[in-house]
Structure formats: C-alpha cells, structure tokens
Amino acid sequence: MDYDALLDAETQEFIRRTAEYYPDDAVSLSIEEQRQVYDRMCHAFRQSETEGIPSEDLDANGVRVRVYSAGQPTRTVIYIHGGGFVLGGLDSHDDVCSEICAQTGYRVVSIDYRLCPEHRHPAQFEDCWAASEWAADTYGDPIVLAGDSAGATLAACVAHHARGRLQNVLGQVLIYPGFGGDRDQGSYLEHAHAPMLSRADVKFYASIRSLGEEPTDDPTYEPLQDSDFSGLPPTVIITADCDPLRDDGRDYRDRLLEAGGKVCWINEEGLVHGYLRARHSVPRARASFERISLAIEALGQGLWPYD
Template structure:
C-alpha cells in the first residue's frame, strides 16, 4: 500500500507528532506504561474547552462519568472513548466531548468504563449500558449514542441491547469503530500495516478482552456477531480509509440497510485511525469532525440528512 500517495503532508505531520509520544511498539510495553504514554499523548493534543462549556464529574451508578453542558440542552449525547478497551478515560477525550457539546448544544455524558485486562468482557459493556440507562433516567430527554474506535463498539453494542429496553435512543454515530469483523481480507489485508494502527495491534487488543475462548454470537462483545439488525436507530458510521477497521463500518451499514433500517457510511479518504486528535491541524480531519458533529446534531433533532 503506497501511503505516500494516499496520505497528505498534513496527515503525515500528525502521524509523526503522534509517534513522538506513542511509538509504534507501545503495545509491547507493560500495561501501566501503555496507559502513561497514551495519557501523555492525549494531554499534548488537548485543545481546551470552547467558550461557554462547563463540565463536572458524577457517578452513573457505579460508573464515573463527566457531564458537559452549554446552556439548557434538550438532548444528551452518551460518548464512549476509544483506546482498545485498554487505555483512555475521562481525560483522553475531554476536549473532543467539550467541542461536541459546544457545536451541537447537546449535553454530553462521557463514560469512564472499566478497562482490560483487569476487567474483561462483559465489564465494559455492562458499564456502558449502566451509563446509558442512568443518562436516560437522570435527564429524561432523548439521546444519541456515540464513540470512537473501541467506544464505537460500545455505542453499537448498547444500541443493539437497547431495543425493547430503552426507548429514548434517537441515533448512533460511530467513529472508526471496531465492530468485530473477521481479520482476513478487505481492509484488514489492505491496511494490515497502516500508520497508527496495525492488524497486529488489533489482535493484541482483542486478546486482552477475554479469558479462554473468544466470545461467539455475542453482540455485546462484537455487534457484527448479531443475527438481527432490525430495529436499530438511524446510524452514521465514519471510517478512516487508511485503517484496517474500515470495512467493519461498511459491513455494519450494509446489514442495517438489509434489515430495513437507516445507515450511512462515510469513508474519509487519506485519513488514519485516531484522526480526531488531528481535527485542528489537518484539513481533512477538520472537515470530517464537522461531518461528525452535523450527524450527531441531525440525529438528535430526528433529521436524516442523507436521502
């Protein structure tokens, strides 16, 4: 794969800046060191809060959350952070959540779910589900579920589980999500050694999620393992083209549409996994983040802008 042709100079600068904090071999570090360098990287890319946004930490049952607001929101976004289920927390995506709040006017509830390997599946899903239920009960307004990477997996897992259980989900926006697709062929083969995320990385993260045999037929683990894609809320999936996870987004879109639902797949040409951190320095990432914010706002208003 000729990434020199696919990826522009701005994105290469972002890739190099990321590598200065989070080297390619970080997955070989002890878990504590992986978390330390990831947190340091996130602090280096932190953009601060837009004017008018406030945030405070709360407990959603046993799950820590951070709630962002600006004005008097009539909708809630429940956001699940990325990090391979292994790293990240309330601080890693702090500024991203603040910007989503400012741009949409919606309340954002960021979820600090338990991490692997100390807590294996289904701990992450259980925390995500508890936080979504708490947000619905606490604020009494409809919600949009959103997340990036591992967090996109959790947002989709909650959407599947919420059918018949939680009536307030207006939509879901999944950002370069890992949904449990087979790691052979397609984007997994084409981008096995992509910048910032490789198939070897994905195999490491996946192995950290379970003891014994890998779960099968469990959509709370991998939403693409579900056999029923009907009744899901309107869904927008945004992927990076230079990312082994890309085709998970296309497959998920196809299954929702085949089941009679609404789904839009937006594949961002020339971008790489983790590009949300590049939204202020890379024009392509900035444009994509605007599309993500528009999708969240539209779904929260009950609008489907893709027909």
C-alpha cells in the same frame, strides 16, 4: 501500501508527532506504560478552545461519568471513548466531548468504563449500559449514542441491547469502529501495516479483552455477532480509509440495510485511525469532525440529511 501517496503532508506530520509520544511498538510496553504514553499523547494534542464549557464528574449507577452542559439542552449525547478497551478515560477525550457540546448545544455524558485487562468483557459493556440507563432516567431527554474506536464498538453494542429496553434513542454516530469483521480479508489485509493502528494491534487488543477464545454469538461483545439487525436507530458510520477496521463499517452498514434500517457509511479518504486528535491540524480531519458534529446534531433533531 504506499502511504506516502495516500496521505497528505499534514496527516503525515500528525502521524510523526503522534509517534513522539506513542511509539509504533507501544503494544510491546507494559499495560501501565501504554497508559502513560497514551495519556501523554492525548494531553499533547489537547485543544483549549472550549475550556469554558461547564462539566462535572458524577456517579452513574456506580460508573463515573463526566457531564458537559451549556445552556438548557434538550438532547443527551452518550459518548464512549476509544483506546482498545485498555487505554483512555474521561481526560483523554475531554476536549472532544467539550467541542461536541459546544457545537451541538446538547448535553454530553462521557463514560469512564472499566478497562482491560483488570476488568475483562463484559465489564466494559456493563458499565456503558448502566451509565446509559442512568442518563436516560436522570435527564429524560432523547439520546444520541456516539463513540470512537473501541468506544464506537461499545456504543453500537448498547444500541443493540437498548431495543425494547431504552426509550428515545434517536440515533448512533460511530467513528472508526471495530464491529467484529473477518481479520483475514479486506481492509485487515490491505491496511495490515497502516500507521496508527495495524492488524497486529487489533489482534493484541482482542486478546487482552477476551483472554483466550473470543466470544461468539454475543452482540454485547461485537455488533456483527448479532443475528437481528432490525429496529436499530438511524446510524451514521464514519471510517478512515487507511485503517484495518475500515470494512467493518461497510459490513455493518450492509447488515442494517438488509434489515430495512436507516444508515449512512462515510469513508474518509486519506485519513488514519485516531484522526480525531488531528481535527485542528489536518484539514481533512477538521472537515470530518464537522461532519461528525453535524450528524450528531441532525440525529438529535430527528433529521436524516443523507438520502
């Protein structure tokens, strides 16, 4: 794959700068070393535009969360961070959550779920579900679920589990998610050696998460393992075109459409996995982040601007 042709100069510079902190072979490092370089990378890309947004760390049914609020919000966004179920936390996505709060006016609850390998599946799902129930009970507002990468996977798992259990889930916005697609076809092969996330990386994180055989028929692990896609909230899926996970977004869209759901899949050409960190340096990423914020805001208002 000719990424020199597919990616513009700004995106290539973003990839080069990322590699200064988080090398291409980072999965060969120890888990602790991976976390250290990931945290340094997130800090290097941190934006300060919304540092005035108030936030507080709270206990949500035993799960640490960070709550962002400006004014008197009437909607709650539950945001779940990415990092392959191994990396990241409240600080890694602090500026992203602040900006979503500032741009939408909604409260944002960011979840600090337990990480692998110290805590394997279903610990991550259990924490996200517990914190989601807490947010619903504490604030009583309609909810929009959102997340990126592994966090988008978990957000969708929560949406599936929430049917009949959690009221007023208005929608989900899922950013370059992995839903459990076939890793031996499509984008997994086409972009097997993509910058920022390779097929080998995806397989590594899956092995860490499951410790051996991956679960089957378990929609709390991967949404595409569900047998029922009906009754899900309006869904916006945003994928990066140069990403092995890309086709998972398409496949999940197709399942929701077959079940009569309301869903929009936006595939961002010329972008790579992890481009949220490039939203202030790469025009394509900036435009995509605006689409993400608008999607969260629209779903929170019960609007569907995608027909």
